[in-house]
């Protein structure tokens with residue numbers, strides 16, 4: 001047996017002490033003494049320790065919050081972001097030049113499966129011990145020996161005039177006279193994003209569901225390279241259009257931390273107002289769509305009406321119905337006018353009144369209740385294993401909301417009490433979101449009451465060469481992470497945004513089991529993963 | 537049930553009750569497009585929407601055409617689940633290369649006569665994404681486009697206006 005080099009032992013010790021410090025007072029001390037990356041403590045470990053680190057972290061009840069690869073000077077670098085009790089630890093390892101093999105962390109964190117496959121398809125890394133060797137984000141637009149995120153791969157790629165459909169993906173199959181295989185998509189029947197679902201059903205009951213995503217992969221990570229901050233914010237605002245505020249905020253937060261720029265207080269209050277308005281708009285939309293999926297037309301019309309009023313106010317007060325391009329590096333691009341500040345409380349009061357009226361109608365609709373209660377149950381243990389986020393996690397008993405447990409400005413000056421439920425069914429996700437609408441309305445009122453006067457944007461100065469940081473924001477779907485690394489000219493060298501859908505999509509495969517195929521749209525809507533946010 | 541009925545009665549028909557909030561231009565556009573659809577499509581224009589790579593915000597605004605403020609069905613515009621029932625394909629997004637074949641198959645499945653409307657800045661010219669290893673860019677790079685409705689995303693009113701401009705042509 002070879003002796004373990006002493007430098008590895010030191011790294012092991014440091015890793016162990018970092019992991020032990022999470023959630024304790026010792027974390028702040030380690031952070032001030034060691035290297036950090038934004039709010040995270042940085043722990044660089046040798047690549048041989050990569051799986052061991054995951055094993056230790058899993059044993060210590062950490063959450064695997066994100067994972068991505070990078071390349072610098074021809075060497076691959078891999079990151080895994082861990083979280084426990086609101087403290088973040090960023091594991092980093094650099095592979096020796098020319099080496100593309102690293103142990104997989106998926107055996108310890110099932111939620112890492114798709115992010116590792118994503119990194120495999122785009123960087124050519126082999127994750128040894130990964131339970132699934134099939135491609136993920138790659139279909140047929142590039143071949144299996146080209147890796148678009150490598151430095152030597154041109155943005156334009158080498159596309160064929162017609163990219164063939166991805167016909168030979170090996171879906172799980174089952175034999176037996178009783179088993180039906182049902183392919184759905186990529187083009188769906190409704191006005192929604194494309195993706196493929198493969199059901200195995202016995203009669204109407206779902207035996208297995210496999211998601212095949214990646215259809216709207218459009219090269220966002222590659223497109224980010226070489227952009228200036230302004231243009232990266234615009235791109236981030238289009239990762240998932242329904243989360244334009246959330247993603248733009250996370251990207252700007254990362255760039256600002258890397259450059260040491262503090263947005264003025266008024267800008268931070270406005271970002272929170274925008275983010276809560278985005279949360280309200282999406283929750284109203286989905287509550288209405290869930291009503292629609294149970295053929296409860298009344299609910300659909302009422303909630304879509306309330307949402308439309310809300311979006312018109314966005315347009316009137318801030319210049320865009322969905323608030324696109326309102327969050328910019330250094331601050332925001334739309335101010336709160338005296339007129340808007342005066343009118344918003346009445347609009348909030350009226351929305352609350354209507355929600356008070358509508359809730360008992362939902363509660364007492366027997367057919368509606370019959371459809372949503374006990375449909376699509378996600379047990380807490382599954383949600384934890386996958387690292388589910390936002391309302392999907394909270395409806396299954398995971399008490400995690402960045403705004404409450406690890407607050408960033410201005411939430412550090414606001415009181416957030418995230419709603420949590422334990423049932424984990426469609427009804428729990430629906431009612432949790434109902435509660436979140438009220439909570440967001442209260443937060444907007446609090447922001448309006450406390451907003452400072454002053455400028456809405458700080459001047460920009462380019463960061464130091466290779467400056468990097470992390471953005472962490474609680475979007476309406478849950479925690480968003482954004483990693484940014486600059487080059488020497490103030491432009492972006494690497495950008496990786498992790499939408500919460502990355503961890504919520506796999507939950508849909510689990511919670512649908514044993515339900516009937518006709519309940520799939522309902523279960524799917526109650527999770528509402530973003531296709532574009534996961535495909536990038 | 538009483539609560540439900542009384543809520544319906546109190547809200548009423550929003551396009552009337554909330555008149556000051558509705559877009560007067562929409563009413564005018566609606567009347568025009570209805571006349572055109574009545575004349576050229578026997579009162580019924582069937583649309584199949586295809587997201588070929590969008591960020592999903594274009595979908596949000598297209599879906600808003602069904603809310604009670606716009607209620608596009610009253611003009612004879614309805615969204616169908618199969619391309620085989622469609623007169624028009626409403627295509628959003630830069631066309632991702634992974635959606636290129638599916639978009640072409642959807643077009644093939646749509647019976648003649650048919651029209652392709654590119655919706656959104658991405659569909660019009662590639663937008664923020666352009667064309668690259670994973671994206672074909674504008675819809676026009678993949679299919680012959682009959683009309684373009686710009687905007688990022690276009691508002692529901694702009695969508696109705698765009699459809700009108702397509703069908704008002706002689």
Ligand code: SF4
Pocket residue numbers: 238241589590591592593594628629630655656657658659663664687688689690
């Ligand atoms: S035009 Fe704008 S809203 Fe529409 S898909 Fe493109 S980025 Fe999204």
